[in-house]
Every structure is written in structure tokens, then in C-alpha cells.
Amino acid sequence: MIDATQQAGQATQAAQKIALVTGAGSGIGRACARKLLANGYAVVLVGRRAEPLEALAAEAHAAGQTALAAPCDVTDVAAVEALFEAVHARFGRLDLLFNNAGRNAKAVDIDELSVEDWRAVVDTNLTGVFLCTRAAFALMKRQSPRGGRIINNGSISAHAPRPFSIAYTATKHAITGLTKSVSLDGRRYDIACGQIDIGNAATEMAGRMAHGVPQANGEIAVEPLMDVELVADAVLHMAQLPLAANVQFMTIMATKMPFVGRG
Template identity: 90%
Template sequence: MSDTQQRKIALVTGAGSGIGRACAQKLLASGFAVVLAGRRAAPLEALEGEARARGEEALAAPCDVTDAAAVEALFETIRTRYGRLDLLFNNAGRNAPAVDIDELSVDDWRAVVDTNLTGVFLCTRASFGLMKRQTPRGGRIINNGSISAHAPRPFSAAYTATKHAITGLTKTVSLDGRRYDIACGQIDIGNAATEMAERMARGVPQANGEIAVEPLMDVELVADALLHMAQLPLEANVQFMTIMATKMPFVGRG
């Protein structure tokens, strides 16, 4: 068998920065061949180059997950190059302006739904079809749910609605995937130190109307947690995992 054939094949969406990049790097270092998907080619190609210089197997694959044709082309690339997919990490996501719901434009609402929900559906749909037909069959799908899958922040109607929906999708795919040896779980992340979370260190609105600085955690801890889920045998599944900065305002009333 070739070196590539001996590796498990993973796809990470939103791999160019933040949580996606950290998780892709962790998977690569652990022996996975990783397809790096995202809208911007430059950071994906840079990550691919760094990985290949270390002897790791990475493939930059620019893709807008909201575009059904682009997602199909992405999976055709995976089928052609690797012949299978063992892991999908649905990580790509976006937010909308922090405003009251009556001030949220329909275009901004749809942009969040298209990325955070429809994009996950499109990638999951394609992965499910590949995983149930490949030999040996089966695989694992992990969705990035976020703390917002449990509780909203102020001014987050679109983001919170999509993340609650991801929980329903995770449960359904977990159920429907059983007969095909497809495991589906969800990782809910709170305050990982990435560019997207920089505002937490400056102060963000709280439920009581105050502005407060919130603790952050190292994004590498998220990557470690994701890797634990990814390396389980298919007869076991982490259905839901919450990993968060210990002192962030989530548990409790304040």
C-alpha cells in the first residue's frame, strides 16, 4: 500500500484560519491526510505547503460551502484522489452584525443560514453518500456546534438559530448513519483564542446589559478534543462534547 492509502482521509471546512486551521494541523500531525477547504485559496495553499514540507499529506481545495456545485466538485476531487473519506469536520461558519432582530437584514440572515446550516447540509449530504458506498464502508462526521447551540449571546438571532439547528442535524445524521457505520457527533466550543474571538478580550455584551471581558482558552485544546473524537473506532462515538474556557459566563446565572 502507498503511504496515502495507509492514512485516514479527513476533510476540514473553514481550514484556512482559527479553529479549522488548528484542527487541520493536529490531524495532519497525527497521520491523517487532510483536504483543506475554505473560501480563500492563499491560506489553504500556505498550510498545504507547510504540511508537505514536514512530510504530511495535505490538499488545498478552495470551496464555498454554500455553493452546491462547488461542494459536489470538492467531493469529486476527494473521490478521484483518495477514493474514500473517513472524517468530515464541518467547521466553516460566519456571524451577522450584532443588532436587534428587527434591524437584521434578510440578506445577512440568509448569509449566515447559507453558511452555517445549508453549507453543513451540503457537505454532510455528500460525505454520507460517499461513506455508505465506500469499501470498507463508514466514517465519522463531526459538526462544530458552538456554545450558541445551547444558549444565545445578545444580538445573535441568526447565528444562534443555525447552531441550534446543527444540534438537530447532528442527532438525525447520528441516527440515520447507524446502519451504514457512520458516526456523527458535535463539538461545542466556547471562547477559543482565535481571531474571531479577539473581541472577547476587549469586552462583549452580557445578558444583564453590561460589557465584560471574557476568559479565553488556547485553540490547541480544541484541536486535542477534536482529535480524540476523530480517533475513536466507529463502534464508539462522542455524541456531544462541550469544551470551553473554564471561567467564561456560560454555566450559571450571570
């Protein structure tokens, strides 16, 4: 039997698709959430800090858009399970998960990186993605109509490391393996999974690029940045494809950043 909550969710689905964006309170996540909202998606805004999520939700509501601020630590198993249960109760389904939440560690030699800092990066960048993907996969394979799309935020570092970034680089290489496995295992359930690898989008996290960062040859060099809106446009393109098509991997980067030939 379908209860009133499920009926409400199905009615919402008839009008718009449902997306969930992690790390939505700032940077790439915020830009992509805004882009999805502007293009008719209802968006669940996920992050650790409630204030920026609530501000973005209020901005969306003022524009007549559907947004739900959902503070959640993606490394917390119980919190992630509760999050996706709430999404199902509110909307009845999930069409898109953008795994965007991530963090870095101190730029130091491996022997100076604490185990605690290593685990913090792995917990967020890899285990958090696993937990959210696991919950989304379970929902997408059982909902009607079946299926959905999962987009993982990889990084240029999924291909080539920056100096002093062993934890971040290791997790982003691992995300590529996770993306391929979910893409394969999701076929039978009409779940598409792809990855976007981003280089030097102009966000708070990448602001240091404009002041100079270490290069593979030991120099400190300023690197060019690109408008984060271009990343949002790329994610929207991936999101809007029919499930019969998939962007398996996309690289979008500032044209003149030192990536090709790096290392």
C-alpha cells in the same frame, strides 16, 4: 473494474486516513487541520480563500505530510459536489469530515438585521453543513470498507444565546438537530456523527472577547479565552475513536467564561 486512480487512493488509505476540514484557512479549522496532519491524516483543506489554504498545504508538505488545498464555497451546491468528487478521485475514500466553516452577522436587534445578512448566516452555518454532510454521507456509505465519521462544530450558542445573535444562535441550534438526525440515519452504514460545542477558543473570531462583549444583563465584560490547541486535541480524540464508539456531544470551553448561568 478499479482504475489506477482508485488503486492509488486505496494504497493511500492503507497508510493513512483521509479527513476533510471546512473553514481550514484560519482559527479552529486551521488548528484542527494541523493536529490531524501531525497525527498521520491526509487532510483536504477547504475554505473560500485559496491563499491561506495553499500556505497551510505548503507547510504540511515541508513536514512530509499529505495535504490538499481545495478552495470551495460550501454554500455552492455544484462546488461542493465537485469537491467531494475530487476527494474520491484523489484518495478513493473519506474517513472524517469536520464541518467547521461558519460566520456571524452584525450584533443588532432582530428588527435591524437584514434578510440578506440572515440568509448569509443560514447559508453558511446550516445549508453549507447540510451540503457537505450530504456529499460525505453518500461517499462513506458506498466506500469499502464502509463508514466514516462526521464531526459538526456547534457552539456554546447551540445551548444558550448571546445578546444580538439571533441568526448565529438559530443555526447552531439547528446543527444540533442535524447532528442527531445524521447520527441516527448513519447507524446502518457505520457512519458516526457527533458535535463539539466550543466556548471562547483564542482565535481571530473570538479576539473581541478580550476587549469586552455584551452580557445578558446589559453589561460589557471581558471574557477569558482558552488555547485553540485544546480544541484541536478534543477534535482529534473524537476523530480517533473506533466507529463502534462515538462522542455524541462534547462541550469544551474556557472554564471561567460566563456560560453556566448565562441568560
